[in-house]
Amino acid sequence: MTASDLALQQAGEAASGSEGQPAAAGWLKGLAVGVALPALLALGWEVAVRAGVSNGRLVPPPSRILATLVDLWRTGDLVMHIVATLRRVALGFAFGAVAGTILGGISGASAMFRRLTDPMFQGFRSVPSIAWVPLFVLWFGIFEAPKVMLIAVGVFFPVYLGVLGAIQSVDRKLVEVGQVFRLSQAQMLRRILLPAILPSWAVALRSGLGLGFMFVVAAELMGASEGLGYLLVDGQQLGKPDQIVAAIIVFALLGKIADAVLVRLSAPLLAWQDTARPAL
Amino acid sequence: MLTIEALTKTYAGGTTALSNVSLSMQAGEIVALVGGSGCGKTTLLRLVAGLDRPSGGSVAVDGNVVTEPNAAVGLIFQEPRLLPWLSVADNIAFGLKHLPRKEQRARVDFALMRVGLAGYNDRWPRQLSGGQAQRVAISRALAPEPKVLLLDEPFSALDAFTRASLHDHLLALWAAQRPTMLMVTHDVEEAVTLADRVVVMQPRPGRIFAQIAIDFPRPRDPLSDAFIAAKRRILEALDGSLSESRPKPKPDESPAAAWW
Numbered sequence: 001m002t003a004s005d006l007a008l009q010q011a012g013e014a015a016s017g018s019e020g021q022p023a024a025a026g027w028l029k030g031l032a033v034g035v036a037l038p039a040l041l042a043l044g045w046e047v048a049v050r051a052g053v054s055n056g057r058l059v060p061p062p063s064r065i066l067a068t069l070v071d072l073w074r075t076g077d078l079v080m081h082i083v084a085t086l087r088r089v090a091l092g093f094a095f096g097a098v099a100g101t102i103l104g105g106i107s108g109a110s111a112m113f114r115r116l117t118d119p120m121f122q123g124f125r126s127v128p129s130i131a132w133v134p135l136f137v138l139w140f141g142i143f144e145a146p147k148v149m150l151i152a153v154g155v156f157f158p159v160y161l162g163v164l165g166a167i168q169s170v171d172r173k174l175v176e177v178g179q180v181f182r183l184s185q186a187q188m189l190r191r192i193l194l195p196a197i198l199p200s201w202a203v204a205l206r207s208g209l210g211l212g213f214m215f216v217v218a219a220e221l222m223g224a225s226e227g228l229g230y231l232l233v234d235g236q237q238l239g240k241p242d243q244i245v246a247a248i249i250v251f252a253l254l255g256k257i258a259d260a261v262l263v264r265l266s267a268p269l270l271a272w273q274d275t276a277r278p279a280l
Numbered sequence: 281m282l283t284i285e286a287l288t289k290t291y292a293g294g295t296t297a298l299s300n301v302s303l304s305m306q307a308g309e310i311v312a313l314v315g316g317s318g319c320g321k322t323t324l325l326r327l328v329a330g331l332d333r334p335s336g337g338s339v340a341v342d343g344n345v346v347t348e349p350n351a352a353v354g355l356i357f358q359e360p361r362l363l364p365w366l367s368v369a370d371n372i373a374f375g376l377k378h379l380p381r382k383e384q385r386a387r388v389d390f391a392l393m394r395v396g397l398a399g400y401n402d403r404w405p406r407q408l409s410g411g412q413a414q415r416v417a418i419s420r421a422l423a424p425e426p427k428v429l430l431l432d433e434p435f436s437a438l439d440a441f442t443r444a445s446l447h448d449h450l451l452a453l454w455a456a457q458r459p460t461m462l463m464v465t466h467d468v469e470e471a472v473t474l475a476d477r478v479v480v481m482q483p484r485p486g487r488i489f490a491q492i493a494i495d496f497p498r499p500r501d502p503l504s505d506a507f508i509a510a511k512r513r514i515l516e517a518l519d520g521s522l523s524e525s526r527p528k529p530k531p532d533e534s535p536a537a538a539w540w
Contacts, residue, residue, distance in 0.1 A: 173361050179331060180355045181375045182348075191374075195365040272365045274406035 060242040065249065068242040072231075082250065084227040085216055088144070089258070092151025093212045097205055099152070100159025107160075108167025109189050118164070125157045129215055133222050147219035154215035155208040162204025166197035199273055202266040209262055213255045228254075281307040281342060281460050282328070282428055288336035289323050297323040299485035300337070307427075308458040312471035312478045314514065316522050320486020321464040325430050328462065329355045341428055354426035354459070358433045360413035362405040368392070368416050369401035375424040391419035394456070395449050411442035415449060422453055431463035435470065447473050451498060468518070472510045473500055480514065482521040489521035 042062040049056035056064070072078035103121075107114040132153060136146035170193055178192040220229020228247045235243035282305040289298040298320040305311055313321045326332045328339050330349040339346040341353060362371045372391050373384045392398050395415040405413060414434060421429060435443045451474065454461060465471050471478045475494055482489035492513050496506045 173357070173359065174363060176331060176357075177361050177363065177374075180329060180349050182351065192363070195363070198365065272404045272406065274364060274404075 058241055060245060064242045065245050068240075068246045069250075072243075072246065078250070081226055081228050081231055081247075082254065084224075085220065085229070086254065088147050088151060088219065088227065089209075089212045089216050091148045092215070093155050093209055095148065095152035096155025096212070097159050097208055100156045100204075100208065101163055101201070104160040104163030105167065105189065105194070108164045109185065109193060114164070121157075121160060125161075129154050130218055133218075137222075142223060147216070147222075147224070150219045151212050151215045154211040158207040158211055159204045162200055162207070163197060166200030166204070167193050170196045198266075198269050202263075202270060205266070206259060206262055209258055210255065213251065213258070217251070281305055281309075282462065283340045283343075284324075284328065284337070285340075286337035287324065287327060287334050287339065289320070289327060289332065290335045296485035298327070298334075299487050301486070301488055302337075303479065303488065305460050305462065307460055309477065310454065310461045310463070310475045312475035313462065313464045313481060314466070314468060314471050314478060314518065315481030315486075315489070316483050316518070318486070319481040319483035319521075321481060322432055323486065325355070325432050325462065325464055328428070329353055329430055331355075351424065352427040354421040354424065354429045356417055356421045356429065356431045356434045358436060360405070360410075360417040362408075362413055362416055362420075364405050366405075367401065368397070368403045368405065368408070371405065371416055372419045372423050374420055387423055388419075391423055394453060395419055411438055411446060414438065414446060418446075418450065418453065422457060422459070425457060426459055429459040429461045431461065433464050433466060436466060443467075443470070448499075450474070468511055468514050469502060471514060472507055473502070478510075478514050480517040480521055490517040492517060 045056075045059070046061045046063060048054055049061040060068075069078065072081075103117070107118055129150060132150060133146070136149050140146040140149060174192055174196060175188070178188045183191060216227070217229045217232070220227040221233060224230045224233075228251055231247040232244055235241065235247065282303075284301060284303040287298055287301045288296070290296045301320075301324060303311070313324065315321055323332070327334050328346065330339075330346045330353065333347070341350065344350075344352070346353065362368075363374065366374070369385075369388045369392075372388045376384045376387060379387070388401065389398070392400055395418065397412060397415060397419075400408075400412070400416075405416070408416065418434070435446055438446065447470065461474075463474065472494055478492045478494060479488055480490045480492065481487065492510070494510050496504075496510075500507050
């Protein structure tokens with residue numbers, strides 16, 4: 001085996017994310033480092049409250065937040081709220097991502113369509129999301145539909161913009177390869193443009209998903225009987241800061257997990273990438 | 281076979297990249313285009329490939345006028361331009377999608393064996409060296425069996441050893457399929473090694489300055505007298521093409537230019 005073969009093999013293993021001992025140890029180490037600072041802060045606050053430096057009424061100590069979480073879990077409320085929120089995000093994300101990908105793709109491929117529609121989309125993009133709420137409530141009522149719509153709108157724009165921008169910046173040299181092989185416009189889209197933008201698409205979906213989690217809070221603040229956003233409102237109205245902080249922490253965890261799932265799902269599509277650093 | 285008639289290309293800015301170029305090639309002939317920079321070699325190739333439209337004149341393959349990319353004409357670029365998201369095998373099969381899967385696979389395996397990369401089917405392009413990638417690119421262009429193969433300085437980015445081995449690969453592939461090959465090169469030795477005829481072009485505007493036939497048999501020993509003589513003739517022609525077109529200073533330009 002020559003040196004270059006060895007290097008290739010190593011590159012291949014690195015790309016496929018081998019499950020070897022060093023990788024697992026590295027992951028644990030990364031987790032420990034990432035958790036160290038928040039854990040230290042939480043511990044400090046806990047000690048401060050126990051020592052009587054603060055009464056912890058408005059900023060509850062970690063132990064009380066944990067107790068609240070356990071309570072919510074025991075009654076089954078926590079699962080119900082999480083399911084409600086995740087369902088809204090999933091539906092809104094699905095609609096927004098599909099629409100953003102299709103319209104962004106067509107806009108990128110057809111200059112005519114872009115000139116026709118892009119100014120309108122860019123205009124709507126600068127409208128604050130909350131501004132849609134009254135209209136959506138009039139159109140779709142006060143239950144699930146307006147919430148899902150609002151999330152879909154939030155997800156749509158980053159995905160649309162990401163796909164459009166990525167298609168416009170596809171390397172001319174690769175497009176010429178398609179021309180030499182006489183691809184039609186549809187084939188060009190399917191065989192050159194779409195694969196070329198996969199990495200940017202994955203990033204666009206991630207930022208879309210992030211916005212989805214932001215917008216679900218806005219949607220649930222506008223009136224809901226379940227969901228993590230409802231826990232926030234409920235905590236404010238009944239003066240339960242521990243419940244608010246608990247809901248915020250669950251949001252953070254869910255967002256991070258959803259993002260990690262998306263990254264994991266898109267990884268096999270991006271194995272070909274020749275990048276200086278492994279994907280995040 | 282390949283007929284180029286009075287081909288002219290003027291770009292939007294007003295630069296005439298090619299002026300009245302006529303060239304005719306026989307089936308299976310290898311012609312090398314050499315010339316100083318800006319003499320329209322690449323423009324000529326892009327016109328023959330149908331990637332650009334001529335301002336005047338025409339290109340025809342077997343009597344069919346080329347106006348757009350054409351199944352009979354394959355093109356190899358200066359860089360490999362492999363599609364990074366396709367495996368080596370899928371890259372080679374890129375122009376074979378109209379064939380049944382089995383036939384595609386057979387052609388890919390055969391092509392890889394031909395260029396000494398048997399078993400590389402499932403590699404990603406990023407895992408190839410520059411020479412290997414260019415060999416895959418050559419296989420991709422030849423897999424649909426074009427009648428005309430155009431090469432735009434295909435080996436200019438490679439080191440001398442890799443280049444020499446790729447010359448051998450290319451000649452072996454040519455011997456098997458006998459496409460008509462028109463290649464642009466900066467390298468006079470490369471032209472003498474490969475071509476039946478060397479066309480020396482002249483810049484501003486791009487046109488043909490001289491044609492030199494190279495009629496001794498391949499493989500050609502770069503130290504043989506015939507090789508050195510052919511090289512000398514091409515270098516002399518290149519010299520002539522450049523000195524004749526060297527711009528003479530215009531009298532009205534100098535004072536203003538000095539002021540600026």
